[in-house]
């Protein structure tokens with residue numbers, strides 16, 4: 416399977432995501448001139464040896480992966496550093512890290528000198544199974560998460576399954592959260608498959624790799640038809656309005672994919688209580704979603720902060736919440752809902768009781 420590759424068509428042409436073990440060590444042989452690296456500082460420490468040539472090249476910016484570091488106000492500093500490294504038009508940015516390093520690099524690639532090429536070595540499960548394809552960059556503006564962004568596909572993606580070994584259990588579950596999302600969107604057969612495989616994914620690298628590849632194959636179908644997120648790609652935001660509100664309310668104390676897992680469970684619950692879908696769909700998905708957020712089942716989520724976050728979502732209309740909730744058939748679909756007392760009660764009930772059991 417190590418030679419598997421996936422081709423993606425984008426508005427800037429095709430690019431390929433390659434699966435290859437030990438691809439960091441290929442960087443030892445690569446021509447590093449005309450390349451400027453942006454590396455997660457934790458990954459730099461953990462993989463100091465295979466990344467040695469990159470880290471000592473004089474064209475490497477190390478950044479700690481925090482939400483603050485993908486805020487607009489950090490960008491003048493990054494640009495200064497790139498300029499002092501001698502970056503030129505025609506150079507290529509290379510991101511090594513998870514979704515945060517990806518968002519920073521992709522945004523810089525879209526804007527510096529009106530556009531540079533960029534290459535991505537995703538190192539988190541979330542980035543390998545989801546964010547590495549799809550062209551989006553999103554950065555924060557103060558407390559407003561992912562407010563600014565562009566559609567800037569990478570030139571190449573190099574996926575090394577071996578680098579996942581150093582991730583914490585919470586980061587693995589965060590990645591699984593996005594994989595659950597994409598499988599649910601694909602329909603009941605895909606969901607049943609990932610639900611049945613859940614425990615094996617955690618201990619069998621071959622099963623994990625297969626699930627990552629299947630996730631990217633499903634996502635490819637949505638982004639190739641609707642790269643700019645004007646229609647069917649919207650459903651990939653399933654669990655995200657609630658998830659982002661949970662991240663904001665907890666000041667990012669809950670990892671992204673776990674907040675999304677809670678968000679999907681909450682979406683299923685609210686849809687069931689509002690009569691949009693039946694109890695069956697909530698009950699079918701709840702055990703697996705719960706397994707995936709278990710380390711965070713009692714994590715305090717300040718409710719005012721949560722409601723406040725929900726009101727700021729980009730998908731809202733002027734007076735209604737734009738949410739992706741499961742429809743009658745259990746498959747997520749976009750709709751608009753009032754934030755009335757009944758809706759608020761359902762959310763409150765979820766945090767106080769439903770998520771615990």
Ligand SMILES: NC(=O)c1ccc[n+]([C@@H]2O[C@H](COP(=O)([O-])OP(=O)(O)OC[C@H]3O[C@@H](n4cnc5c(N)ncnc54)[C@H](O)[C@@H]3O)[C@@H](O)[C@H]2O)c1
Pocket residue numbers: 455456457458461480481482512513514515516517518538539540541542545546547549551552553561578579580581582583586589671672
């Ligand atoms: N642009 C997109 O399409 C897109 C899609 C989904 C999420 N995102 C964004 O991505 C971010 C989340 O990304 P993420 O979950 O990849 O997390 P991340 O980049 O924040 O990384 C999570 C943690 O894992 C560490 N880490 C990274 N690789 C490691 C490795 N191999 N071993 C050990 N530790 C490692 C990081 O240092 C960090 O502490 C959020 O800001 C989210 O908004 C963007």
Ligand SMILES: [Zn+2]
Pocket residue numbers: 593655671675
């Ligand atoms: Zn996400």
